Amino acid sequence: MTRTASSESFWPEGKTSAAVVSVIFDDGRDAIAYAPDLAHRSKSLSVWQYGATRGVERLCNAFAAFDVPASWFVPGIVVEKHEHLLRDVVSAGHELESHGWDFERHEALPPSASLELLRRSRETLNGVASGPVSGFRLPAGNWPRGFDGLLLQAGYTWSATLNGDDVPYNHPSSLVEIPVHIELEDRPYFQFNFTPAFPKGLSRLPSYEAVLHNWIAEFDAYRKYGLCYVIQLHPEWTGTPGRIALVEALLRHIRSYDDVWLTTAADVARWHGRKGAVSPVDHPINVYDVYVSEEQARER
Amino acid sequence: MTGTSVTSFAAQRPIWPQGRQSAVALAFDVDGPTGDAMLDGSLLSNPRYFTQGAYGPWRALPRLLDLLAAYGLKATFFVPTWVVEHWPSQCERILTDLHEIAYHGHYHEVFIDCSRQQQLDIMERSRGIFRTRLGVTPVGFRTPSGDWGAETAEILYDFGVIYSSSMRGDDRPYFHRTPRGRGLVEIPGRWDIDDYTALAYSEAPDFPIGLDRISGYADVERNWCAEFEGYHREGLCWTTILHPKVCAKPGRLTILEGLFKAITAHGDGVWATHCSEIARWWIEQNPEASA
Numbered sequence: 076m077t078r079t080a081s082s083e084s085f086w087p088e089g090k091t092s093a094a095v096v097s098v099i100f101d102d103g104r105d106a107i108a109y110a111p112d113l114a115h116r117s118k119s120l121s122v123w124q125y126g127a128t129r130g131v132e133r134l135c136n137a138f139a140a141f142d143v144p145a146s147w148f149v150p151g152i153v154v155e156k157h158e159h160l161l162r163d164v165v166s167a168g169h170e171l172e173s174h175g176w177d178f179e180r181h182e183a184l185p186p187s188a189s190l191e192l193l194r195r196s197r198e199t200l201n202g203v204a205s206g207p208v209s210g211f212r213l214p215a216g217n218w219p220r221g222f223d224g225l226l227l228q229a230g231y232t233w234s235a236t237l238n239g240d241d242v243p244y245n246h247p248s249s250l251v252e253i254p255v256h257i258e259l260e261d262r263p264y265f266q267f268n269f270t271p272a273f274p275k276g277l278s279r280l281p282s283y284e285a286v287l288h289n290w291i292a293e294f295d296a297y298r299k300y301g302l303c304y305v306i307q308l309h310p311e312w313t314g315t316p317g318r319i320a321l322v323e324a325l326l327r328h329i330r331s332y333d334d335v336w337l338t339t340a341a342d343v344a345r346w347h348g349r350k351g352a353v354s355p356v357d358h359p360i361n362v363y364d365v366y367v368s369e370e371q372a373r374e375r
Numbered sequence: 376m377t378g379t380s381v382t383s384f385a386a387q388r389p390i391w392p393q394g395r396q397s398a399v400a401l402a403f404d405v406d407g408p409t410g411d412a413m414l415d416g417s418l419l420s421n422p423r424y425f426t427q428g429a430y431g432p433w434r435a436l437p438r439l440l441d442l443l444a445a446y447g448l449k450a451t452f453f454v455p456t457w458v459v460e461h462w463p464s465q466c467e468r469i470l471t472d473l474h475e476i477a478y479h480g481h482y483h484e485v486f487i488d489c490s491r492q493q494q495l496d497i498m499e500r501s502r503g504i505f506r507t508r509l510g511v512t513p514v515g516f517r518t519p520s521g522d523w524g525a526e527t528a529e530i531l532y533d534f535g536v537i538y539s540s541s542m543r544g545d546d547r548p549y550f551h552r553t554p555r556g557r558g559l560v561e562i563p564g565r566w567d568i569d570d571y572t573a574l575a576y577s578e579a580p581d582f583p584i585g586l587d588r589i590s591g592y593a594d595v596e597r598n599w600c601a602e603f604e605g606y607h608r609e610g611l612c613w614t615t616i617l618h619p620k621v622c623a624k625p626g627r628l629t630i631l632e633g634l635f636k637a638i639t640a641h642g643d644g645v646w647a648t649h650c651s652e653i654a655r656w657w658i659e660q661n662p663e664a665s666a
Contacts, residue, residue, distance in 0.1 A: 182420060218422045239426030241434060241625060254426070256624070257576055258589055276585015285591025292592050293626030300438070300625055359408075359429030362461050363422050366408070370419055 085242075085301060086346075090336035092297055093343055094304040094329050095253070096145045097235065098134060099174065099212070099262075100161075101309070102127050102153045108178035108215055110271035122268050123311050127157055130314025135167050137319055141326040146340040148174040148212040148235070151196035154203055161203050170339045171200050172210035173231070180216030186225060193229035209341050212236050212255075220367065223250040233344030239359030241302040243347035246360060251344045253305060259293060260307040261286075265318065287321045291328055298335055303343060388610040389547045390660060395646035397607040398653050399638055400562055400614040401450040402517070402540060403439065405466070407432045407458040407620070409483035410520060412580060427577065431620030432462040439623040439631070440472050446635040451650040453479035453517040453540075456504040463508050470509060475649035477515035478502075478536065486523040494527060498534050515650050516559075517541055532558040538654035540564060546611045548657045557663055560654040562614050568602050569616035574627065592626065596633040603637055607645060612653060 086093055099105075103123030107113050113120050138145050147161075147169055154161055154171075165171060175181075176192040184192070193211070200208040211226055213236040223246035226234060233243075233251040240254045257263055264286045266273045290306060297304035306325065308314075313322055329337055336343075354360055391398050408428030412418035418425055443450055452469045454476055459466045469476050480486070481500050489497065505511050516531050518541035528551040531539060538560040539551070546565075551558040566572055573590040575582055606613035617623075622631060638645055646653075 213423075217420050219420075220422075237423050237426045239429050239433065241430075257578070258624070258626075263576055263578075263586070264588055274586035275581070276583070276587055278585060278587040281588040282591060285594065289589065289592050289626065292629050293624070296625030296628060302625060357433065357462055357464070359426040359433050360422075362408075362429055362433075363425045365461070366425065367419055370416075 086336050088336065089334075091334045092299075092301045092304070093336040093338065094294065094297070095306070095338065095340045095343060096138065096143050096326070097305055097307050097340060098145050098147045098169075099260075099307055099309050100126060100131065100147055100149045100153060101174065101178075101214075102150075102157065103311075104150055104153060104178050105214070106268075106271075106273065110273075113271055116270075119268050119270065126310030126314060127160060130310025130312075131160055131164065133314040133316075133319050134308065134310055134322065135164060135169070137322045137326065138169070139167060140323065141330050143326055143330075143337060144339050145169045146172055146210065146235075148172050148210075149200065150174045150177055150214060151192075151199040152177040154199050158203060165203060165205050170206070170341055171204040171208060172212065172235075172340065173197055173200055173208055174212050175214035178215045181213070181222060181225075182217045182219045189219075189222075189225055190229055193225060193231070197230050209233060210235060210253075210344060223248045226250055232348060233341070235305065235340055237360070239363075241297065241300075243303060243343060244354045244358060244360060245347075245352055246354075247364060249348065249351075251348045252360065253303065253340050253343055253347075255305050255307060256293075258289060259305060261312045261318075262307075262309055265312040283318065283321055287324055290321075290325050294325070294329060298332060304329075305340070389612060391610070391646050392656060393643075393646075396641070396644045397610050397646065398612040399603070399606075399645050399647040400540070400612065400650045400653050401443075401448060401617075401638075401647065402564070402614050402650060403450060403452050403617050403619055404479055404517065404519075405432055405436060405452050405454045405458055405469075405619055406479070406483055406519075407455070407462070409455040409457050409480075411483075413457070413482050414484065417580070421579070424577065424580065428620055431618065431623075432458050432465045435619035435623035436462075436465050437468070438625070438628060439619050440468055440474075442623075442628055442631060442635065443474070444472060446632075446639050448635055448638065449474060449648050451475040451477055451515065451540075453477050453515075453519075455479045455483045455519065456481045456501040457483075459504050459508050467509060470511060475513075475515065475651055476505070476509065476511060477513040477517065477650065478505075479517055480519040483519040485520045486518050486527050487521065489524070491524075491526055491530060494524065494530050495534070498531070498536075502534075514538065515540065515654065528558050529553045537658070538562055538650060540614055540650055546606060546609075546613075548612055548653060550657075550661070560657050562612060562650050562653055564614045564616045565602075566616075568599060568613075570618055570622040571616075573598070575618075575621045592630050596630040599630065599634050600637045603634065607641060614650065
């Protein structure tokens, strides 16, 4: 078996793999960005508002029961609206990280405007977080070329946005990427609303047992191969009475292994960043750069 | 097979070497980031989607090769040559592990949308890359992205390709026809064993188009094993349409492992081999005069 994390010192403290529990708390701004008329549909919008009303607390209780520090990605505008709730989240031992300002699409903004929003989000989050905010998850749109440099300028040191790997890696700059995979997110499995339609084909809800089986199958494999598992939860989708048991079962399972480094995304990024590793030339992040350069050269 | 009733449905079971009951041509399409978004240029501004595709040759393929080696199974890899150019060492291992590598376009082009000359240009470009980068000249082809043109089978045959694994309409090999007689061997597959139908999921671009849920892995494993067992029971030729970036993600390797266990449990009853071996066998068994 080829372990990706082949070196014994790949993970700290004798751990052989890592796991991160992350929460994406958008308070419906994600859905409104996708379907703007949702802002005027109180019934439908309440599907998402349930997160702040009940889901955040329920997730926090589950995390407390298993002594899990989570990484919460929150847009700046949601921090302004739910400051008290988020202070409770922080005092429960969780970290806050940036999910942008309000679902802006950075590829459509001039770099100066991007930089301003990135700084504004970080400053707003810093006002509530227990320590300096260092991480960013792209809320919407595409990652512009050279965006890693902008994030560094705005004071961030890592991102959890792209794919391409299952262990942390470096952008061409020193920015660390903690790759995320959509099958480890709750939203594709559980989002549902009739009008506007989420998902757009109104797919039936899946078997909860099957979803848990998938998440555990992935965790077991990430542990076996020495990787960095990142589960991504939304208060409105799994912070519910019927689904919180999935979160509890997953955390119980992860907690049953003492060779897994269960920690925050910022800890993983710091650990990786200290190694000063350069991504190999055939790493997806570098092949992407090669691809864009080749295509630009072809057009000239 | 009951053997008692007399009906007009008397399709002959295919004959396989050394009394094997069925043939299995495990096949994987290593598309990486090639495909529609690369063809229309939208991928240039979408590194999230690019890295999702690039995960295939970068991380998924090596683990899949490990798993195939652990079960002693041979497979065929259909690889767009853009992937060969950008991940040559990962593709070299396909050959050093004694699997077969075969044509799948350069950028995963849509052959039905290409002129005769464009199709030929793609084939020549691919052959050049396979020869210079990997030192092989493939003999097989799987059409990328949907349909091929009315003339494609003939173009491929004249180009020196001996088989295709592109069609959906049978469960055993057959010969394509050309105006001049017998052409390529076809090793048909079915959507039922394409991992996109159960597991692929992407937003922007959206797949599936209605953003249907990702299936439960345990159900997928049971379905795929049922497909294999059905083909084996009837003595047919089973091939797969699997993509490392979809089916060889860490947790999904367990699905493949379940399938590999089911195949190897039949021991010598299953002829698990390269598509090209099956094509050559089919040609030998069916001399042209009688075809």
